[in-house]
Amino acid sequence: MDQDMQQYLDKAEVLIEALTYIQRFNRKIIVVKYGGSAMLDEELQKNVIKDVTFLKLVGFKPIIVHGGGKEISKWVSKAGMEPKFIDGLRVTDAETMEIAEMVLNKVNKNLVRMVEELGVRAIGVSGKDGGLLRVDKKLSMTGQDVGFVGDIKKVNAEVLLDLLDKDFLPIVCPVGIDDDYNTYNINADDAAYSIAKAVHAEKLAFLSDIEGVYRDYEDKSSLITALTVDQANELIESGAISGGMIPKLQNCVGAIENGVSRVHILDGRIPHCLLLEIFTKKGIGTAILRNGEED
Ligand SMILES: Nc1ncnc2c1ncn2[C@@H]1O[C@H](COP(=O)(O)OP(=O)(O)O)[C@@H](O)[C@H]1O
Numbered sequence: 660m661d662q663d664m665q666q667y668l669d670k671a672e673v674l675i676e677a678l679t680y681i682q683r684f685n686r687k688i689i690v691v692k693y694g695g696s697a698m699l700d701e702e703l704q705k706n707v708i709k710d711v712t713f714l715k716l717v718g719f720k721p722i723i724v725h726g727g728g729k730e731i732s733k734w735v736s737k738a739g740m741e742p743k744f745i746d747g748l749r750v751t752d753a754e755t756m757e758i759a760e761m762v763l764n765k766v767n768k769n770l771v772r773m774v775e776e777l778g779v780r781a782i783g784v785s786g787k788d789g790g791l792l793r794v795d796k797k798l799s800m801t802g803q804d805v806g807f808v809g810d811i812k813k814v815n816a817e818v819l820l821d822l823l824d825k826d827f828l829p830i831v832c833p834v835g836i837d838d839d840y841n842t843y844n845i846n847a848d849d850a851a852y853s854i855a856k857a858v859h860a861e862k863l864a865f866l867s868d869i870e871g872v873y874r875d876y877e878d879k880s881s882l883i884t885a886l887t888v889d890q891a892n893e894l895i896e897s898g899a900i901s902g903g904m905i906p907k908l909q910n911c912v913g914a915i916e917n918g919v920s921r922v923h924i925l926d927g928r929i930p931h932c933l934l935l936e937i938f939t940k941k942g943i944g945t946a947i948l949r950n951g952e953e954d
Pocket residue numbers: 694695696726728747848866867868869871872873874875876899900901902903904905907
């Protein structure tokens with residue numbers, strides 16, 4: 660067989676491999692959390708948006724929940740302030756909240772534009788719209804006051820389910836309101852988890868700027884491909900996990916414990932990581948599993 664023919668057959672093989680997954684996820688909701696520095700690179704952004712649009716066009720029901728932490732920090736610094744985080748949460752005073760909301764709204768509409776450009780109808784919503792994300796004030800994991808940071812207490816899933824029913828791709832910006840209608844900054848991982856739980860998502864994928872979870876952050880050969888809920892909790896308690904990975908992993912655990920079947924942390928810097936994870940047998944990144952599921 661000549662080389663050209665072999666290449667055609669290899670492509671057909673990839674498509675056939677994808678069929679099982681297309682059937683499995685058909686009409687199922689997949690929440691994609693997109694954040695980190697993978698968001699800053701225009702080319703990578705296009706690839707991620709292409710992947711999510713692809714998922715929509717083959718019959719999945721994706722919802723994007725985006726971050727923008729790095730972009731917020733850039734504008735906070737430009738305003739002459741020092742970005743500050745405690746246990747992975749941004750310390751958000753009133754001025755920082757104003758900047759965060761402006762930046763997140765801009766990021767949101769840019770993602771909407773990119774999806775629309777690919778011929779899929781997208782609607783950007785903030786957690787403020789239609790009472791989507793209602794919050795109480797959140798303290799950091801170590802009980803410290805971090806200002807206007809929201810702890811999601813209620814998700815109005817109807818907003819998203821209605822958009823999905825009308826065949827829109829919802830794109831959610833992590834800002835919410837409390838009972839007194841004050842505006843709160845929400846960690847985008849928290850928002851993705853709460854939304855995945857509320858809409859009974861089949862899958863939740865966190866696209867970040869790291870390969871996955873390392874047993875030892877200093878040792879890049881210690882990447883963990885699969886982690887049970889108990890192992891994830893042990894890693895958090897042992898201190899092997901720090902910064903933004905703490906809320907991320909806590910949200911992964913929460914999702915698994917609340918009925919989301921598949922939860923993954925993926926490297927958003929790898930072009931088409933989402934398609935590779937969903938449509939091929941060889942998983943990438945770190946999968947979070949139910950206790951006992953690893954056997
Ligand atoms: N053990 C660990 N394994 C992987 N990442 C870790 C670990 N400990 C801390 N981190 C940090 O967590 C970061 C991911 O969290 P975060 O920056 O909040 O991501 P995102 O902005 O994509 O939500 C990584 O870039 C890394 O610096």
